[in-house]
Amino acid sequence: MNNYKLTIQYDGGRYQGWQRLGNSDNTIQGKIESVLTEMAGEPIEIFGCSRTDSGVHALAQIANFKMGGNSTESEVMNYLNRYLPQDISIVEVELVPERFHARYNAKDKTYLYKIWNEQYTNPFMRKYSMHVEETLNIPSMKEACQYFIGTHDFTSYSNAKSKKKSMVREIYTIEIEEIAGFLEIRVRGNGFLYNMVRKIVGTLIEVGLGEIVAAKIPSILESKERVQTGRMADPAGLYLENVDF
Amino acid sequence: MNNYKLTIQYDGGRYQGWQRLGNSDNTIQGKIESVLTEMAGEPIEIFGCSRTDSGVHALAQIANFKMGGNSTESEVMNYLNRYLPQDISIVEVELVPERFHARYNAKDKTYLYKIWNEQYTNPFMRKYSMHVEETLNIPSMKEACQYFIGTHDFTSYSNAKSKKKSMVREIYTIEIEEIAGFLEIRVRGNGFLYNMVRKIVGTLIEVGLGEIVAAKIPSILESKERVQTGRMADPAGLYLENVDF
Numbered sequence: 001m002n003n004y005k006l007t008i009q010y011d012g013g014r015y016q017g018w019q020r021l022g023n024s025d026n027t028i029q030g031k032i033e034s035v036l037t038e039m040a041g042e043p044i045e046i047f048g049c050s051r052t053d054s055g056v057h058a059l060a061q062i063a064n065f066k067m068g069g070n071s072t073e074s075e076v077m078n079y080l081n082r083y084l085p086q087d088i089s090i091v092e093v094e095l096v097p098e099r100f101h102a103r104y105n106a107k108d109k110t111y112l113y114k115i116w117n118e119q120y121t122n123p124f125m126r127k128y129s130m131h132v133e134e135t136l137n138i139p140s141m142k143e144a145c146q147y148f149i150g151t152h153d154f155t156s157y158s159n160a161k162s163k164k165k166s167m168v169r170e171i172y173t174i175e176i177e178e179i180a181g182f183l184e185i186r187v188r189g190n191g192f193l194y195n196m197v198r199k200i201v202g203t204l205i206e207v208g209l210g211e212i213v214a215a216k217i218p219s220i221l222e223s224k225e226r227v228q229t230g231r232m233a234d235p236a237g238l239y240l241e242n243v244d245f
Numbered sequence: 246m247n248n249y250k251l252t253i254q255y256d257g258g259r260y261q262g263w264q265r266l267g268n269s270d271n272t273i274q275g276k277i278e279s280v281l282t283e284m285a286g287e288p289i290e291i292f293g294c295s296r297t298d299s300g301v302h303a304l305a306q307i308a309n310f311k312m313g314g315n316s317t318e319s320e321v322m323n324y325l326n327r328y329l330p331q332d333i334s335i336v337e338v339e340l341v342p343e344r345f346h347a348r349y350n351a352k353d354k355t356y357l358y359k360i361w362n363e364q365y366t367n368p369f370m371r372k373y374s375m376h377v378e379e380t381l382n383i384p385s386m387k388e389a390c391q392y393f394i395g396t397h398d399f400t401s402y403s404n405a406k407s408k409k410k411s412m413v414r415e416i417y418t419i420e421i422e423e424i425a426g427f428l429e430i431r432v433r434g435n436g437f438l439y440n441m442v443r444k445i446v447g448t449l450i451e452v453g454l455g456e457i458v459a460a461k462i463p464s465i466l467e468s469k470e471r472v473q474t475g476r477m478a479d480p481a482g483l484y485l486e487n488v489d490f
Binding site for chain 2: 119121123124126128
């Protein structure tokens with residue numbers, strides 16, 4: 001059996017997220033598995049590094065799967081790109097050692113969030129960014145970032161259903177860049193809870209609008225109550241950008 | 246009567262082009278006129294600088310219109326952006342002298358054409374660029390550009406219906422840039438015939454693929470027969486980028 005590593009880009013707009021849901025195939029995982037199952041002539045399961053939410057995009061989702069036969073990397077890439085829908089694209093296929101597992105071996109992940117911060121809508125990016133009309137106070141947002149960096153219990157900043165698993169994660173960096181009308185926010189950490197990036201960005205936006213003060217963040221984290229957090233940023237602005245192994 | 250100049254961005258994907266067609270309102274001009282007519286309480290006609298084709302985009306279409314009352318620039322901008330669809334956006338409104346006319350006063354126009362030149366589809370740009378899978382020979386394409394520059398009869402490079410009007414246009418510059426998987430082709434000239442940019446880009450692609458040689462272009466131009474030209478590039482990759490007055 002060969003072990004193949006995939007680098008995948010997708011526009012998540014019309015999908016219910018990465019993770020296959022029973023027999024529904026309106027998920028990225030479901031779409032890719034059904035093409036691979038067709039190629040292999042037997043059921044293939046793929047393991048994605050990150051379970052991106054409904055509507056969230058990826059610039060470089062990483063997944064792996066095992067398949068018999070001796071298909072080359074470019075045969076797998078060409079077959080997938082021929083039969084996948086146009087909003088899912090395989091950017092790279094690599095043969096990797098048998099022990100490689102995209103989820104378990106991931107060391108850190110970077111999410112990119114794009115905000116379009118002009119009065120008018122951006123017609124080309126309306127499905128690929130969140131539109132905030134009011135001018136955001138960037139220095140305040142940068143100050144707010146500092147409170148999230150480090151190891152914290154992120155219960156307040158998640159909608160994770162399970163209460164049994166650890167809610168502790170480490171965020172290494174949060175960077176905010178202004179690029180031609182956009183605000184690009186990059187969050188890098190060792191792992192992320194369900195909705196965590198969108199809730200953190202939602203709070204950064206509230207700080208940028210002057211609705212809450214940055215210094216309030218530590219007490220929200222300490223409360224471990226998700227009702228303490230405010231808005232959640234739109235899925236359309238969120239991209240899984242990079243995974244390190 | 247005030248004379249207002251509009252700078253407009255649009256994703257032309259779902260429209261039948263700029264120019265209003267009878268009572269159909271599935272055109273950019275039609276959409277904007279119907280909002281302005283509502284605002285003014287009487288029919289308003291707008292004059293666009295360029296009649297972009299069906300499916301073609303604009304980063305900066307320029308138009309003007311006259312309206313009674315004393316609405317300020319920002320009142321006009323806010324009203325339009327509130328009622329226009331999300332894929333049409335008013336970027337700027339400016340009060341201009343009464344004699345200003347967006348079409349007659351335009352001195353030159355720049356069109357941008359985006360080609361995505363990688364093997365795989367770009368999920369985010371699939372509606373905003375043309376995908377060419379085979380690697381294009383850029384030096385040959387740059388050589389081909391030289392044959393279009395200058396004053397020529399562009400009958401072969403147009404699908405214009407009228408044979409009465411002059412088919413002579415001047416192209417000042419054609420520039421090709423490679424940017425992260427994209428080829429950006431900028432064509433600047435004093436005016437363009439129907440489908441002219443898409444036919445020129447189509448020929449540049451044929452040269453880049455080695456299907457025709459650049460040196461054949463002068464004889465195609467001289468033939469003044471549109472059957473001599475080959476493919477026409479997709480509307481999805483074309484943007485009206487700039488107009489100088």
